[in-house]
Amino acid sequence: MSHPSRRLALPALALMAVGLLAACGGSATPSDGSTSPSTGPTIVAAFYPLAYAAEQVAGPDATIINLTPPGAEAHDLELTAQQVAQIADADLVLYIPGFQPAVDEAVEQQAGDRALNVTEAIELLPAEEHGDEHAGEEEHAALDGDPHVWLNPLNMATIGGEIAARLSSNSSIAATAEKGASDLRASMEALNAEWAAGTAACTIRDLVVSHEAFGYLAAAYGFTQMGIAGLSPEAEPSPARLAEVAKFVKDNGITTIYYETLVDPKVAQTVAAETGAATAVLDPLEGLPEGYVGDYVTVMKDNLAQVRAGQGCT
Ligand SMILES: [Zn+2]
Numbered sequence: 001m002s003h004p005s006r007r008l009a010l011p012a013l014a015l016m017a018v019g020l021l022a023a024c025g026g027s028a029t030p031s032d033g034s035t036s037p038s039t040g041p042t043i044v045a046a047f048y049p050l051a052y053a054a055e056q057v058a059g060p061d062a063t064i065i066n067l068t069p070p071g072a073e074a075h076d077l078e079l080t081a082q083q084v085a086q087i088a089d090a091d092l093v094l095y096i097p098g099f100q101p102a103v104d105e106a107v108e109q110q111a112g113d114r115a116l117n118v119t120e121a122i123e124l125l126p127a128e129e130h131g132d133e134h135a136g137e138e139e140h141a142a143l144d145g146d147p148h149v150w151l152n153p154l155n156m157a158t159i160g161g162e163i164a165a166r167l168s169s170n171s172s173i174a175a176t177a178e179k180g181a182s183d184l185r186a187s188m189e190a191l192n193a194e195w196a197a198g199t200a201a202c203t204i205r206d207l208v209v210s211h212e213a214f215g216y217l218a219a220a221y222g223f224t225q226m227g228i229a230g231l232s233p234e235a236e237p238s239p240a241r242l243a244e245v246a247k248f249v250k251d252n253g254i255t256t257i258y259y260e261t262l263v264d265p266k267v268a269q270t271v272a273a274e275t276g277a278a279t280a281v282l283d284p285l286e287g288l289p290e291g292y293v294g295d296y297v298t299v300m301k302d303n304l305a306q307v308r309a310g311q312g313c314t
Contacts, residue, residue, distance in 0.1 A: 040173045041091035043163075046103045047074040048287045049150035050094040050118060050159070052296040056187075057163045057180035061173055065090070067103060071290035073262055075232050078102050087111055092166055094118050094159075099147040116166050118159045122149050125215045127231055146231065150285060152216040153188040153195070153300065160184035191300055195221055198304050203312035206252050208245065208277075210259045210268045211235070213284030217303075223311070228271060233263040233284075242271060249275040256310030258282035261289050280306050 040061030045051035051066035058064065067083050068074045077100045079087075087093055087103075088110040095103050097117055107115045124145025149155045164181035168174045199221040207218050212227030228245050229235040237245075249257070254277055259268035261283045272279045283299050292299075307313065 041167065041170050042086075042089065044086055044090040044093045046093075046095040046100055047077070049156065049285055049296055050096075053118075053156055053159045053184065054092075054094060054163055056184040057160045057177050058167060058173060059176040059180055061176065068100075068287050070288050070292065071262065072287055073233065074100060074286035079106055084110060090114060091170070092116060092163070094163065096147045096149070098144075116162060118162055119147070119149055121158050121162055122155050124149070125219060146212070146215045148213045148231075148284065149216055150296075151214055152220045153191040154220070155216060156296070157181075157185040157188040160188075187297065191297060192220070194301070195304055198308055199223070199311070199313055201314045202308070203314075204252075204254060205311070206248075206254055207307070207311070208249060208254050208257050208271070209282060210257075210263060210265070211284070213260070213286070214282065223307075228257075228267050233260065237267060242267075242274075245271050246274045249277055255312070256280050258306070258310070260284050262287060278310070280310050282306055 040058065040063065042063040042065065043054045043058060044065045044067060045054050047068040048066060051064050054062070054064045065086050067079065067086075068077050079102050084106050087106045090111070091114060093107055093111040093115045095107055095115065095117065096119055097104055097107075124147075127144075127146050150159070160181040164177040167177040170177075195217075202223075205223055206226055207214060207223040208226045208228070210227070211229045211233040212225060212231045213233075214223075214225050214227075217223070218225040226245065226248060228241070229237050248254070249271060254275070257268045257272045257275075257277050257279050259265035259279055259281060261281060265279065268279050271277070282303055285296065285299055288294075288299070
């Protein structure tokens with residue numbers, strides 16, 4: 001082991017031998033064929049949008065490991081011993097503090113100055129209060145704001161720039177990373193322009209969503225987000241909260257309640273059934289669905305089509 005001082009939680013320690021034998025724990029893995037070692041850095045990304053940004057910036061010589069497997073709910077991620085070891089061994093670890101407690105803990109214990117909080121150059125929105133004291137008490141303690149920054153494409157461009165800056169000291173891919181970040185910025189600016197044009201004329205400006213993932217998207221394109229649950233998709237809304245949302249939907253002529261790909265749609269369907277509104281899928285991009293063929297850009301384009309249909313945009 002190259003890190004003799006590595007500290008592991010006891011369950012992680014117990015699983016270590018298993019982790020070493022079972023080469024891969026379900027996430028994207030580096031080629032472990034030791035005959036052709038990768039020449040570039042190994043970058044661990046906490047969840048999909050950060051992995052996407054890393055891929056775009058660092059190019060094919062880098063090895064990108066996404067800690068959140070497809071289909072998993074990112075907020076509640078638990079790490080395997082092998083993933084903790086990957087964090088300890090990575091050249092760069094990308095994460096958002098306060099979003100995934102298990103990642104925060106492993107980063108604090110294992111990553112040292114190889115960790116990059118990708119929100120460092122982004123102005124955070126406040127974590128919204130919505131009057132349900134049962135939801136949200138223990139969420140996001142480590143980040144003083146809403147962690148869902150990736151749903152504004154321009155924030156993705158900023159994240160790409162931060163990654164490139166950190167890779168600039170690795171001479172083998174510094175030039176690649178600089179170009180990759182520039183290309184990512186161009187692509188994200190085009191996506192932003194498409195969103196801005198597509199949402200310029202919408203008659204319904206309140207966006208009613210199952211959990212409050214869309215604050216940055218709403219702020220960027222002139223919507224107001226109302227989340228049925230809090231910032232975490234697992235927060236169970238109280239009956240009082242459901243009644244409050246249903247009243248809001250009726251009073252404001254909301255026609256569509258959005259639920260998300262990786263979370264049980266029951267709560268959104270409950271409000272929809274009570275109000276006569278329709279439901280549609282808006283993907284918070286906390287992970288890709290299992291087997292999904294596409295990427296950050298295709299999901300955001302699908303999201304735009306859903307918003308245009310659901311918000312009366314012409
Ligand atoms: Zn979320």
